[in-house]
Amino acid sequence: MVHDDPAMEAVVNMVERAVHLNAPILIRGETGTGKELLADYAHITSDRKGDFVAVNCASLQETLIESELFGYTDGAFTGATRGGSIGLVQQADEGTLFLDEIGVMPIQLQAKLLRFLDRCQIRPVGATADIQLDIQLISASNSDLSKAVQLGNFRADLLYRINSIEVVLPPLRERTDFHLIVNAILETFDNPPQIEPEAIKLLEDYHWPGNIRELKSFLIRLLVSVGKETVCAKDVQLLLRNLPSKKTEKRQRNNLADQEMGIVLAAYARHKGNISAVARELGISRNKVYKKLKEARS
Numbered sequence: 694m695v696h697d698d699p700a701m702e703a704v705v706n707m708v709e710r711a712v713h714l715n716a717p718i719l720i721r722g723e724t725g726t727g728k729e730l731l732a733d734y735a736h737i738t739s740d741r742k743g744d745f746v747a748v749n750c751a752s753l754q755e756t757l758i759e760s761e762l763f764g765y766t767d768g769a770f771t772g773a774t775r776g777g778s779i780g781l782v783q784q785a786d787e788g789t790l791f792l793d794e795i796g797v798m799p800i801q802l803q804a805k806l807l808r809f810l811d812r813c814q815i816r817p818v819g820a821t822a823d824i825q826l827d828i829q830l831i832s833a834s835n836s837d838l839s840k841a842v843q844l845g846n847f848r849a850d851l852l853y854r855i856n857s858i859e860v861v862l863p864p865l866r867e868r869t870d871f872h873l874i875v876n877a878i879l880e881t882f883d884n885p886p887q888i889e890p891e892a893i894k895l896l897e898d899y900h901w902p903g904n905i906r907e908l909k910s911f912l913i914r915l916l917v918s919v920g921k922e923t924v925c926a927k928d929v930q931l932l933l934r935n936l937p938s939k940k941t942e943k944r945q946r947n948n949l950a951d952q953e954m955g956i957v958l959a960a961y962a963r964h965k966g967n968i969s970a971v972a973r974e975l976g977i978s979r980n981k982v983y984k985k986l987k988e989a990r991s
């Protein structure tokens with residue numbers, strides 16, 4: 694996990710300490726910020742001898758969810774595989790169970806998950822006894838689960854069980870190690886081209902709503918479309934044109950608003966607070982002057 698960013702540093706330190714205490718970790722962060730990569734890193738750093746088992750709660754089939762997670766015994770239900778099946782949770786025994794997109798887990802199943810987490814025991818469908826497991830739990834969500842609790846879509850007691858250690862991955866636009874991430878992605882390609890500093894600057898200015906995943910696919914598109922040894926600012930500009938540059942637009946808008954405010958304040962001072970005189974001089978309505986002054990005071 695390449696990083697050279699204070700927020701990332703804090704997240705990684707927390708996760709390293711948490712896995713050594715076997716504390717449940719909840720990873721939050723916008724889409725594409727690297728939640729699964731961090732979970733994988735946590736497993737590797739934990740030195741647990743079992744497997745890393747990732748379960749996407751959004752793609753589990755609702756009717757089969759319980760047997761998929763907890764397994765089932767021979768003949769537990771019609772259509773069950775002979776000899777039964779080990780569930781995903783048990784596959785993670787002595788390893789790490791990664792529950793991705795936990796926020797969308799059906800509410801009835803949340804109760805069953807809670808029961809498992811309380812004692813770390815499962816009972817496969819059709820079984821008569823519990824099985825004790827040893828698991829490092831890591832959950833991930835790109836939404837704020839406390840809001841889901843307020844809306845009644847997520848159990849509060851489950852949230853307290855999974856979020857002993859909660860870390861939030863910073864969005865790419867807030868990271869101070871952008872160039873490092875670009876290089877890490879480029880290194881995964883054969884014969885990566887050089888990217889000129891000006892071109893990197895342009896990339897850094899974009900707001901990347903899809904975060905590192907979006908950056909990765911953009912770089913692939915860039916390399917394919919440019920097809921030369923050095924990528925310059927113009928190459929990036931051409932491709933970025935298709936993406937809305939919110940960050941730059943917002944900055945330009947703010948600059949313009951600041952300039953306008955400066956002009957109004959200067960005129961206000963010259964006319965010793967006479968709003969009508971300011972409006973006359975600047976050729977704008979009194980109301981507009983009034984609004985600008987209010988903005989300046991807020």
Ligand SMILES: Nc1ncnc2c1ncn2[C@@H]1O[C@H](COP(=O)(O)OP(=O)(O)OP(=O)(O)O)[C@@H](O)[C@H]1O
Nearest residue numbers: 694695723724725726727728729730835877905906
């Ligand atoms: N620090 C990094 N350096 C290089 N690549 C990274 C880094 N962090 C994440 N990636 C890459 O970005 C992509 C998205 O990462 P990942 O799947 O872990 O994000 P996520 O937060 O789980 O996304 P989602 O919320 O959409 O599931 C992956 O291809 C991953 O390899």
Ligand SMILES: [Mg+2]
Nearest residue numbers: 728729793833
């Ligand atoms: Mg993910």
